[in-house]
Amino acid sequence: MSARNYSFTTPKPCKHLVDYKLKHGLKGYNLIQDSLICGPYGTSMINKPKSEIPRCSFCSGYNGRFYMCLICSSVTCRIASESNHTLLHSESNDSHEIAVDIERAELYCCVCCDQVYDPEFDKAVVCKKMMGLPENGNGGIEGGEFRLSKRKRLDFGADFDLKSVKRLVLRKKQRSKSCFPLGLRGLNNLGNTCFMNSVLQALLHAPPLRNYFLSDKHNHERCCRKSSSDKLCLPCDIDVIFSAVFSGDRSPYSPAKFLYSWWQHSENLASYEQQDAHEFFISVLDGIHEKLGKASHAIKDKEDCQCIAHRVFSGLLRSDLTCTSCGFTSSTYDPCLDISLDLNISASSSSSDFTSKPNETIPVSTLAGSLDLFTRPEKLGSDQKIYCENCREKQNALKQMSIKKLPLVLCLHIKRFEHSTIRKMSRKIDRHLQFPFSLDMNPYLSSSIVKKRFGNRIFSFEGDELDVSTEFEVFAVVTHSGMLESGHYVTYLRLTNQWYRCDDAWITEVDEEVVRASQCYLMFYVQKVICNKGSDDMSCQPVLPLADPFVPIAGYC
Numbered sequence: 001m002s003a004r005n006y007s008f009t010t011p012k013p014c015k016h017l018v019d020y021k022l023k024h025g026l027k028g029y030n031l032i033q034d035s036l037i038c039g040p041y042g043t044s045m046i047n048k049p050k051s052e053i054p055r056c057s058f059c060s061g062y063n064g065r066f067y068m069c070l071i072c073s074s075v076t077c078r079i080a081s082e083s084n085h086t087l088l089h090s091e092s093n094d095s096h097e098i099a100v101d102i103e104r105a106e107l108y109c110c111v112c113c114d115q116v117y118d119p120e121f122d123k124a125v126v127c128k129k130m131m132g133l134p135e136n137g138n139g140g141i142e143g144g145e146f147r148l149s150k151r152k153r154l155d156f157g158a159d160f161d162l163k164s165v166k167r168l169v170l171r172k173k174q175r176s177k178s179c180f181p182l183g184l185r186g187l188n189n190l191g192n193t194c195f196m197n198s199v200l201q202a203l204l205h206a207p208p209l210r211n212y213f214l215s216d217k218h219n220h221e222r223c224c225r226k227s228s229s230d231k232l233c234l235p236c237d238i239d240v241i242f243s244a245v246f247s248g249d250r251s252p253y254s255p256a257k258f259l260y261s262w263w264q265h266s267e268n269l270a271s272y273e274q275q276d277a278h279e280f281f282i283s284v285l286d287g288i289h290e291k292l293g294k295a296s297h298a299i300k301d302k303e304d305c306q307c308i309a310h311r312v313f314s315g316l317l318r319s320d321l322t323c324t325s326c327g328f329t330s331s332t333y334d335p336c337l338d339i340s341l342d343l344n345i346s347a348s349s350s351s352s353d354f355t356s357k358p359n360e361t362i363p364v365s366t367l368a369g370s371l372d373l374f375t376r377p378e379k380l381g382s383d384q385k386i387y388c389e390n391c392r393e394k395q396n397a398l399k400q401m402s403i404k405k406l407p408l409v410l411c412l413h414i415k416r417f418e419h420s421t422i423r424k425m426s427r428k429i430d431r432h433l434q435f436p437f438s439l440d441m442n443p444y445l446s447s448s449i450v451k452k453r454f455g456n457r458i459f460s461f462e463g464d465e466l467d468v469s470t471e472f473e474v475f476a477v478v479t480h481s482g483m484l485e486s487g488h489y490v491t492y493l494r495l496t497n498q499w500y501r502c503d504d505a506w507i508t509e510v511d512e513e514v515v516r517a518s519q520c521y522l523m524f525y526v527q528k529v530i531c532n533k534g535s536d537d538m539s540c541q542p543v544l545p546l547a548d549p550f551v552p553i554a555g556y557c
Helices: 015-024 027-033 085-092 119-132 162-167 194-204 207-214 234-245 256-265 277-295 308-313 367-374 446-453 512-516 528-533
Strands: 036-038 044-046 065-069 075-080 098-101 107-109 315-323 329-336 339-341 386-388 393-395 397-405 409-414 417-420 425-428 438-440 471-482 487-495 498-503 506-510 520-527
Touching: 015 027, 015 098, 015 107, 027 119, 075 085, 194 207, 194 234, 194 256, 194 277, 194 471, 194 487, 194 498, 194 520, 207 234, 207 308, 207 409, 234 256, 234 277, 256 277, 277 308, 277 520, 308 409, 315 386, 339 367, 397 446, 471 528, 487 512, 498 512, 506 512, 520 528
Parallel strands: 339 409
Antiparallel strands: 036 044, 065 075, 065 098, 098 107, 315 329, 315 397, 386 393, 409 520, 417 425, 438 471, 471 487, 471 520, 487 498, 498 506
16 A cells, blocks of 8 residues: 555634634643653653642642643633533633643643634644664664555655654564554544544454455555545545555544545535534445445446445335235335434334423433344334225325345444424433344345245245345444433444444443443444454554565455
8 A cells, every 4th residue: 555645735724722822822832741651551641740639720620531731821620511611711810721631642622612623732742752762773663553565655744854754763672461453543632533533443353344455455556546636535535544544553643634525525514513423424334335336337327336335334224115005016125334223112102392300210222222223114104105006096005114125234324313392492311222232134125025924824925045145243332322412422342252342532441341331322233243254453453564564464455
């Protein structure tokens, strides 16, 4: 995979950061450099004495997130929107709007109450980390996590001394028990982009999609024929992220190029506001299809699209309309990239006006119940009568959904946001959903549904193939916590039978009970036969010799 040289415009920062840099330049960044240290797994953080606990200068508390002002170095806390001492500090002191997260070494705007991205600050952090680490006797970085391989050829997009950076590349040392698997890397929040980071983590570890990009199936010089007048190529920028994540570098990565490219593709969503993770997921797949689907000239109109997005995520839904008068059934088929499921809430427990009793116990839903609800026959209302070809008039009908074709990777979207027609407002459903790690989709296939409808009679079924795999294993769960307007997305990844919590730049090991207790929003299952083929433990793979950096990575290519 060759180096990328894209023309790239950095997303515009908030106006408070612009004003700060006009008044103070990079002086604050240079001062912060002296306080930066390299934390666990390559993360950067502000150095503080081990015996000293950070305390807020306003409340003297030690809870919540702490931020250090770039002007006066005062430390303030932010526990919630109603307890935001960083905002009080900026309101009490003129031009004290920009601070730094002590634990994450990320810029924070006290007025916007959000993280902000600046490539100049990124350069300062990365340069300090690369130049400040001690060298060992072999001329490399002591304790470094870098490797020279097929995935390491990246465009840093920075003006600092790249020769010094390249000089510090070293073989990865033998991993310790606390070392994470290869490809597990945090993603920096670029300003309300947790929705993007959570979905990207799931896409980066979807086995078929991962194998496609790691084996160089999309290369901007050989495959991408974009012209200077075209929008940025979304698959090319996804390929860059794969290169960065699987390079062996453990420090958090900033997907700024991809964010800008996605903004060009989805201009209606181009802002620093929080977006819906499900909407982002569909938008990314559409962007891949728009580029790669149109690029294939071998596909005829009647054939399935062979772009990687549809080959991995595309399935086929069947909708049956049955006349209640004569029993005549008409079927239609629609492609899908995911399946949206309602929480199996009983009519007695649901409420259209969002009213609830105090201390009311919230019932628990199950994924099996939601799938049963999705494939359950539904009687259409009197205003939804269909024209029956057999009766030759409009009749009442039953509608039933089923799955005609399963994808390689099954994405299940849980509808947690609903709208009240009475109060004309939206809310989030906090109901817990129990879901299995192993899922058998056979009961929800069209063949099973139709056979059940006719009493399991033995008859030939069109397209009923015996070799179709219906068993799936979960590998990623995107969760949403908080309220509808101020929530946060986090992804749980299942790698080598261990769960990891991906919270933007932070990666931590968690027990499966933590995953089961989370409020799942998007669940990604992969066919078990694919999961078994790609289940090699990459975390213990030896680093490739420096003399032969182009050997394919076992289990990935």
